[in-house]
Amino acid sequence: MSTFLLIFCVKSDKKIKKNLDKRFKNINPRLDDFSRLGRKEELDVDDLVEQLRNGDRKALSTAITLVESKHPRHKAFADEVIERCILFAGRSIRIGITGTPGVGKSSFIEQVGQHILKEDHKIAILTIDPSSQVTGGSILGDKTRMQELAKNQDVYIRPTPAGDSLGGVAKKTRETILLCEAAGFDIVLIETVGVGQSETMVHAMVDVFLLLLLPGSGDELQGMKRGIMEMADIVVVNKADGQRVAAAKATALEYQNAIHLFPAKENGQIVSTLTCSSSTGKGVDVVWKEVRQLAGSLKKNGYFNENRRKQAAYWLDQTIRDNLINTFFTDTAVREAYEIAKKAVLDGKKSPFAAAEEVVAIIKK
Numbered sequence: 001m002s003t004f005l006l007i008f009c010v011k012s013d014k015k016i017k018k019n020l021d022k023r024f025k026n027i028n029p030r031l032d033d034f035s036r037l038g039r040k041e042e043l044d045v046d047d048l049v050e051q052l053r054n055g056d057r058k059a060l061s062t063a064i065t066l067v068e069s070k071h072p073r074h075k076a077f078a079d080e081v082i083e084r085c086i087l088f089a090g091r092s093i094r095i096g097i098t099g100t101p102g103v104g105k106s107s108f109i110e111q112v113g114q115h116i117l118k119e120d121h122k123i124a125i126l127t128i129d130p131s132s133q134v135t136g137g138s139i140l141g142d143k144t145r146m147q148e149l150a151k152n153q154d155v156y157i158r159p160t161p162a163g164d165s166l167g168g169v170a171k172k173t174r175e176t177i178l179l180c181e182a183a184g185f186d187i188v189l190i191e192t193v194g195v196g197q198s199e200t201m202v203h204a205m206v207d208v209f210l211l212l213l214l215p216g217s218g219d220e221l222q223g224m225k226r227g228i229m230e231m232a233d234i235v236v237v238n239k240a241d242g243q244r245v246a247a248a249k250a251t252a253l254e255y256q257n258a259i260h261l262f263p264a265k266e267n268g269q270i271v272s273t274l275t276c277s278s279s280t281g282k283g284v285d286v287v288w289k290e291v292r293q294l295a296g297s298l299k300k301n302g303y304f305n306e307n308r309r310k311q312a313a314y315w316l317d318q319t320i321r322d323n324l325i326n327t328f329f330t331d332t333a334v335r336e337a338y339e340i341a342k343k344a345v346l347d348g349k350k351s352p353f354a355a356a357e358e359v360v361a362i363i364k365k
């Protein structure tokens with residue numbers, strides 16, 4: 001009897017551990033990567049890049065985890081992987097999807113993904129929510145909103161964890177895009193919450209930018225940040241179902257009529273305004289058709305490549321700026337001088353401008 005009990009306990013222990021592992025993996029899909037990264041001997045750039053290029057999802061996840069890591073050894077390794085992958089990157093259409101929380105971005109992606117898959121594409125989905133301090137996007141939430149896509153082998157879903165700064169998030173996301181492309185994903189969808197500056201950041205890394213709106217949000221047009229409207233290539237009024245169909249159509253019309261109030265788009269195209277339902281799927285195919293057509297026109301008129309070159313130059317400048325600021329503020333002499341200068345400014349003994357000159361002068365020496 002006691003032997004039986006012992007065996008039973010060992011067995012159920014194993015079972016519990018297995019279940020726990022499974023649960024933790026669901027909560028943190030990077031768990032495996034981290035334990036892999038912990039083993040030094042497993043890190044080999046050649047191997048990792050080769051596996052990644054062969055479309056190995058585990059290798060892709062490991063590479064992204066390296067990019068996200070703060071560990072200096074991982075960082076150096078990640079830089080090398082990126083350098084190798086960059087030659088194979090770029091062959092995709094990068095699509096940004098923004099809109100207020102709850103407008104239906106993830107549900108829209110779940111629907112539009114089905115149409116994209118029908119055309120034999122491989123989709124990488126990156127979700128960014130820099131306002132979330134913990135995970136930078138609800139991993140569980142996204143996976144449940146994108147249940148069908150999450151099961152598909154041609155789809156890779158990855159939330160970008162929040163960084164210390166928007167610049168940090170931007171760098172990670174940019175590098176993650178390159179890695180996904182090198183792994184053969186030729187459609188990259190980036191979901192970002194339309195609050196703060198994250199949409200500006202995402203706009204600067206995509207080829208086509210979609211703005212999702214709610215029916216009846218036409219009133220916001222007046223107060224809406226001009227910036228978002230100016231960035232949008234396609235405006236989609238989602239939740240056009242049930243009682244809201246008429247309201248959605250009216251909202252789309254309001255936006256359609258307001259488009260001429262905004263400056264003409266640099267890409268030479270006219271913004272289209274559509275309605276769809278990410279619950280029923282109605283109209284989502286038309287949105288995808290529009291995206292595809294727009295990308296085609298941009299490739300034809302040369303803007304697609306020109307824009308990518310501009311974006312690359314922008315990120316070069318931006319990264320230099322971020323690095324300089326980081327280097328500057330981590331310098332001990334600068335930090336000391338800064339504290340003294342700040343006190344003088346707060347006490348009204350010095351102007352902020354003169355104090356800033358003095359602090360910057362330290363680095364010039």
Ligand SMILES: Nc1nc2c(ncn2[C@@H]2O[C@H](COP(=O)(O)OP(=O)(O)OP(=O)(O)O)[C@@H](O)[C@H]2O)c(=O)[nH]1
Pocket residue numbers: 099100101102103104105106107108145193238239240241276277278279280
């Ligand atoms: N009726 C209706 N409900 C929808 C539609 N699209 C999304 N929803 C619902 O709206 C809620 C929010 O949808 P999400 O797809 O999570 O929205 P989101 O914009 O990704 O939200 P965040 O990621 O939190 O910013 C969910 O309850 C969805 O079921 C739609 O077209 N019609």
Ligand SMILES: [Mg+2]
Pocket residue numbers: 105106107142145191
């Ligand atoms: Mg979402």
